[in-house]
Amino acid sequence: MNFQSTILITPGLGNSGEQHWQTLWEKQFSDFKRIEQKDWDTPVCSDWTKVIDEVVMQYDPANVILVGHSLACTTIASWAKQYNRKIKGALLVAPSDTEAPTYPAGTTGFTPMTLFRLPFPSIVVTSTNDYYVTLDRATQFADAWGSELVVIGEAGHINVAAGFGEWPAGLEILRRLDNGL
Known part of the structure; x- marks a missing residue:
């Protein structure tokens, strides 16, 4: 399976570890x-964008297709608003709600959530039991960003802890963006 687009893996808070689907995809292709951020653990939104x-x-x-996970989804939305680049698309997986009281401390500039129509096609993938975002909020983000919403059931934060390694179904969703939706 080859991709015709430039795929830029965009991890969230703490980076994506060796068994995370983002890392496995990067090794597979x-x-x-x-995208390597300078500070993975105490990020500043303006630096990341x-x-x-x-x-x-x-x-x-x-x-270019950006493949964001967690805090990277919020960062991509902020980047899009600030720079208004016309990229091919973005796959936004498990967007974190940085306004939620359960969101970890240590980030700067990621609130309020950026809610505006992205200037490129995008797909938001979420679960029904993500501890960083409710389904209602993920739906609100997808609506505001003009994204297609894909709900994959009880999948937690769609990371290693939730049992996601290679995640071939995610590659199929990415393939849709690569083919121009």
């Missing part, structure tokens, strides 16, 4: 590239 923009602009933005 040599042309997938990871700047890094995303610097990396996206190394490629043809019209052929």
Whole structure:
């Protein structure tokens, strides 16, 4: 399975570990590239958005798909509002609700949530029992961002702790963006 787009893996808080689906995808597809943030544990939104923009602009933005997980989804929305780049699309998996009282401390500038129509196609993938976002809030984010919403049932935060390793179903969703929805 080859992809025609430039796929930029965009991890969230703490980066994605060795068994996380983002890392496994990156290992499986040599042309997938990871956006490396300078500070994975105490992120500043303006720093993260700047890094995303610097990396996206190394490629043809019209052929870039960002694959975000958790806090990276919020970052991608903030980046899109600030820089207004026309990329091919974004896969936004398990977006964190940074306004929720249960969201971990240590992040700066990720509130309020950026709620506006993204200037590119996007798909939000969420579960019914994610401890970082309720289904209602994930639905609100998808509506505001103009994203297609895919609810995959009781899948937690769609990470290693929830049993997600290679996640072939996620690759099929990404394939839809790669093919232009």
